[in-house]
Amino acid sequence: MTPTRVARNISTVAVASIAAWSSWSHMVHVALRFGERPEVAYVLPISVDGMLVVASAAMVEDQRAGQHVRWSARMAFAIGVAASVAANIAAAHPTVGARIVAAWPAVALLLVVEMLSRSRTSSTAPNG
Numbered sequence: 001m002t003p004t005r006v007a008r009n010i011s012t013v014a015v016a017s018i019a020a021w022s023s024w025s026h027m028v029h030v031a032l033r034f035g036e037r038p039e040v041a042y043v044l045p046i047s048v049d050g051m052l053v054v055a056s057a058a059m060v061e062d063q064r065a066g067q068h069v070r071w072s073a074r075m076a077f078a079i080g081v082a083a084s085v086a087a088n089i090a091a092a093h094p095t096v097g098a099r100i101v102a103a104w105p106a107v108a109l110l111l112v113v114e115m116l117s118r119s120r121t122s123s124t125a126p127n128g
Contacts, residue, residue: 019109026091052080
């Protein structure tokens, strides 16, 4: 594995971890604020982030197989990111700056997954 791939993989894990943690805490906050029972509020974010993980894996799998990425994976990913961004914004202080900062982790995850889903993995592709 090249140093570029190692750096890419470590960075991807970092971005995904930050997005998941931020998403989880914001979704729990919003669910509790809107009256959801605590035992549901604390696991609800797993349904969103879990869907993002499955959708990401499906997109990478399709790309590696040389197939068009299935529409359901792209849709699930887009809906998951939209839900995450919405929860992050809803949990933020009601200022433009706070809402931008709160939305950033989900947007960063979207961009990282998009870049990875378009990266080449064949032996003829350049490393990186």
